[in-house]
Amino acid sequence: xxxxxxxxxxxxxxxxxxxxxxxxxxxxxxxxxxxxxxxxxxxxxxxxxxxxxxxxxxxxxxx
Amino acid sequence: xxxxxxxxxxxxxxxxxxxxxxxxxxxxxxxxxxxxxxxxxxxxxxxxxxxxxxxxxxxxxxxxxxxxxxxxxxxxxxxxxxxxxxxxxxxxxxxxxxxxxxxxxxxxxxxxxxxxxxxxxxxxxxxxxxxxxxxxxxxxxxxxxxxxxxxxxxxxxxxxxxxxxxxxxxxxxxxxxxxxxxxxxxxxxxxxxxxxxxxxxxxxxxxxxxxxxxxxxxxxxxxxxxxxxxxxxxxxxxxxxxxxxxxxxxxxxxxxxxxxxxxxxxxxxxxxxxxxxxxxxxxxxxxxxxxxxxxxxxxxxxxxxxxxxxxxxxxxxxxxxxxxxxxxxxxxxxxxxxxxxxxxxxxxxxxxxxxxxxxxxxxxxxxxxxxxxxxxxxx
Ligand code: SF4
Numbered sequence: 001x002x003x004x005x006x007x008x009x010x011x012x013x014x015x016x017x018x019x020x021x022x023x024x025x026x027x028x029x030x031x032x033x034x035x036x037x038x039x040x041x042x043x044x045x046x047x048x049x050x051x052x053x054x055x056x057x058x059x060x061x062x063x
Numbered sequence: 064x065x066x067x068x069x070x071x072x073x074x075x076x077x078x079x080x081x082x083x084x085x086x087x088x089x090x091x092x093x094x095x096x097x098x099x100x101x102x103x104x105x106x107x108x109x110x111x112x113x114x115x116x117x118x119x120x121x122x123x124x125x126x127x128x129x130x131x132x133x134x135x136x137x138x139x140x141x142x143x144x145x146x147x148x149x150x151x152x153x154x155x156x157x158x159x160x161x162x163x164x165x166x167x168x169x170x171x172x173x174x175x176x177x178x179x180x181x182x183x184x185x186x187x188x189x190x191x192x193x194x195x196x197x198x199x200x201x202x203x204x205x206x207x208x209x210x211x212x213x214x215x216x217x218x219x220x221x222x223x224x225x226x227x228x229x230x231x232x233x234x235x236x237x238x239x240x241x242x243x244x245x246x247x248x249x250x251x252x253x254x255x256x257x258x259x260x261x262x263x264x265x266x267x268x269x270x271x272x273x274x275x276x277x278x279x280x281x282x283x284x285x286x287x288x289x290x291x292x293x294x295x296x297x298x299x300x301x302x303x304x305x306x307x308x309x310x311x312x313x314x315x316x317x318x319x320x321x322x323x324x325x326x327x328x329x330x331x332x333x334x335x336x337x338x339x340x341x342x343x344x345x346x347x348x349x350x351x352x353x354x355x356x357x358x359x360x361x362x363x364x365x366x367x368x369x370x371x372x373x374x375x376x377x378x379x380x381x382x383x384x385x386x387x388x389x390x391x392x393x394x395x396x397x398x399x400x401x402x403x404x405x406x407x408x409x410x411x412x413x414x415x416x417x418x419x420x421x422x423x424x425x426x427x428x429x430x431x432x433x434x435x436x437x438x439x440x441x442x
Contacts, residue, residue, distance in 0.1 A: 001219075008064070009064035009067070016183065016185070016212075016215075018215055018330070018334075019211055019215075019328055019330045019331040019334070020328070020330070021330065028065065028066050030265075030266065030269055030322050032208045032209070032266045032269075033154070033182075033183065033184075033205075033208070033209055033212055034182055034183040034185075034212070035183075035211065035212050037208065037211075037266060037269040037270060037328055037331065038269035038322040038323065038324075038328060039322075040066050040321050040322055041320070041321050041322070042321075044320040044321040045066055045321035047320070048296075048299075048318070048320060048321055049069055049070075051299070052075055052079065052295055052299055053075065055078075055079060055082045055299070055302060056075050056077075056078030056079050056081070056082060057078065058082060059078050059079070059081035059082035059084075059085055
């Protein structure tokens with residue numbers, strides 16, 4: 001069973017990769033009770049932040 | 064932390080709050096339920112209710128694994144732990160949940176029962192391997208996120224041909240619970256919980272994907288937005304729900320696109336499907352008996368099923384009558400409406416499950432919400 005070392009903002013913990021065999025070094029992952037469940041998609045993360053900024057900017061421009 | 068701090072940015076939160084304020088129709092009311100305890104915690108911790116317009120109300124849902132476990136199931140675990148040959152392995156947050164007669168796993172342990180806290184399901188398998196003369200039972204609870212690790216432990220125990228490992232399975236499913244809330248008599252007869260839309264769980268959805276919510280979004284005409292656990296994620300999800308309500312839409316949308324895929328995690332789903340099957344019904348604290356909402360081990364894995372192995376018959380048991388957890392889990396009451404809140408019941412002396420888990424509505428409100436209530440009352 002593959003294990004990985006995951007850095008939680010400075011605290012490194014061993015995480016089981018059984019459900020995320022494609023996880024690789026440098027990936028960001030969502031972890032629940034010691035298991036990695038999903039990989040963070042950097043492109044989608046960037047797009048979400050852009051959307052957030054856009055919604056906020058539209059509100060500021062209108063007020 | 065990357066992918067966390069960005070979603071907690073205070074300036075962006077303020078402008079998002081302004082966007083929400085502009086989006087709401089002042090003549091309308093919006094009632095949204097966050098199903099998941101992780102969202103309940105985030106909403107309390109970041110004080111999101113304080114920045115929402117007064118006509119947007121958040122209702123806490125039943126998605127707190129420790130909270131929804133009914134007393135009867137906890138009693139059964141205590142009976143198991145009382146058998147001299149049994150070592151009961153459990154996640155730490157179950158230790159202090161009150162069962163019948165004020166009993167807890169913690170008290171049983173102090174009285175000599177062999178109860179051990181594990182961090183991962185595989186720790187329980189390791190104990191069974193290391194101590195072949197003990198009957199090791201893993202007390203499995205939780206939603207679709209914790210079922211895959213339990214399935215993996217059973218597969219591993221089977222591969223190792225362990226004969227002294229079993230699982231007391233209490234895994235439950237999110238979609239049937241949401242459906243139950245929408246169909247519950249409280250909603251229909253009393254009209255007390257009005258829910259106009261749901262914030263869908265983050266971690267659960269990484270496993271099951273967004274597809275399973277499509278049925279009741281359509282059937283009950285309620286929008287669902289799956290959201291991440293950070294405050295900006297929740298605020299964006301609320302904005303998306305408001306837009307759906309305003310436009311008369313009821314779709315499943317995904318705010319947490321950076322982690323949730325439409326089909327979820329196929330590896331985890333396959334492991335669960337290999338080991339578990341649906342129970343005809345399962346009792347939840349607060350929701351009562353919900354059809355097809357729980358999992359049990361398949362016949363092929365009966366040897367690892369503690370219920371079959373130890374002949375555990377389920378005996379329903381009453382909640383502490385003064386505790387309002389049930390009504391809180393259905394969304395019809397708030398923690399402060401419980402007479403025991405903050406007096407007899409605090410995280411140090413929990414009287415009900417909602418005060419034990421950090422994801423419970425009472426614990427979240429005690430930790431983060433109390434001082435806000437006080438501020439609001441002060442002139
Ligand atoms: S405050 Fe305590 S007793 Fe009251 S509902 Fe919450 S957990 Fe139950």
